[in-house]
Amino acid sequence: MKLNLDSEDELPVFRQLAKALQQKILSGELQPGARMPAETVLASENGIHRSTVREAIRALEQQGLLHREEGKRKLFVSRPNTEEMSRRLVTPMVMNGVTFEEIWEAIRALDPVAAEAAAHRRDIDNLKALDDNIARTKAAMDDPDELVKLDIEFHELIAVAANNRVIQSLRLPISDLFYPSFQTVMTSLNASERLLTAHEKIVQAIKWGDAAEAKEWMIKHLNDFRKGYELASLDITGPAEFPAKAGE
Amino acid sequence: MKLNLDSEDELPVFRQLAKALQQKILSGELQPGARMPAETVLASENGIHRSTVREAIRALEQQGLLHREEGKRKLFVSRPNTEEMSRRLVTPMVMNGVTFEEIWEAIRALDPVAAEAAAHRRDIDNLKALDDNIARTKAAMDDPDELVKLDIEFHELIAVAANNRVIQSLRLPISDLFYPSFQTVMTSLNASERLLTAHEKIVQAIKWGDAAEAKEWMIKHLNDFRKGYELASLDITGPAEFPAKAGE
DNA sequence: GCGATAGTTATGCCCGACACAAATACAAGG
């Protein structure tokens, strides 16, 4: 694999290499799954030093374009995982102090549409997963921690049922950011009944293919949450915090 | 800056270093703007080799946690730019073959809420920018290319006017993905009048603080676009392509 | 044919070095 590295270029060689490789991947010349040559090979074939190659590889690895399975040595071209990449937005968002309100508004935008879409597709498997989630919710009415987990899962399932990978990915970072405050809300308020009802109504509507209804209830559900946030006397305009085990 | 690197740890040293540094940054111990020690210093202070340090630094650089201005050598801790990071989702999305429909649905979720929010805030400066955009749109009615640019800008301005950084960032990658097909639509159809009308109605509604109306028109506008896509006999269920000059 | 063993890679890290751009200290000129 010889790449054309221009020594006239003012860019550092390792960047040129990264760019060249990236292009080869994006253009499809190197397809996901393909084995990459060893570092030494890449180095000598291009007349550069191995450490230079390594630095370039690190970058592409971060972007998810290259990947090696845990513990193994062989390097492969890979298709970056959208959800994983999307989750990386959590850090920038928190560091830039996005407020709870901004986050809520975003989920308020995505989830109702997801519910709507889910009602249109009505996939059997997804519905089963949702039913199962509701069953477990009923069994956990007194366990706030578990309820929080189940609610997060519920919303994720809705996004899955919507069969829309873009929405699914984009909601991930916001969903993560929700976690901590949601926990507070559920622990200090007794909102489990309302939560369950809303979930049930949503699933019901999806089953009947009633998109408008599904959407409506999702909106109600989200509004409820916002009210809960206020009732728990948390500051809507305050910055979001790092979710406990975000990222790793 | 001494970090605790555990040689018992099975993780490669450069990863441990990256993790340790990242943590120091996330915890606020190292704040954005702080100058980082030189590579040589980091290396000797932690008893590791400089090349190892470099590899770790590359990773944090990719995540936007470290940064050095073009051509300079001083390394600073920095606050990752959410929008920039969000744009990185374009590659994974395209490589995973997300369809135009998924993208449309996502923007269909975000933009109406943005319009709604914009109507609530009604910021003077933002309104001025929107008016300006409309004026330029009127002047470009016969120039499809320009119209496309202006429309993209319009939607971005709405998101800005909504004053919601989360929505603003999340829409970026999808907005980018739209570009190519939008261009096709505008060139093959004569939709400029409808586009202008919608834009005007939306801005009007925002000015009056009529959130519902703003939202409604945004939805109409987006539906129109979808219809246009079909009329231009493009395949809604086909995969999105790389925007011409995405990323760079 | 199959499992165990003896190579052969390839990677993770390290040592040491050098050129050259950049940051900084310093000296001469206005």
Next chain:
DNA sequence: CCTTGTATTTGTGTCGGGCATAACTATCGC
């Protein structure tokens, strides 16, 4: 005293080469 040109000192980009060890192969004996 301040400005500006020049000499130093840093710090980075890259390179050469090296070693231990985990992975991967090929081979041998049963």
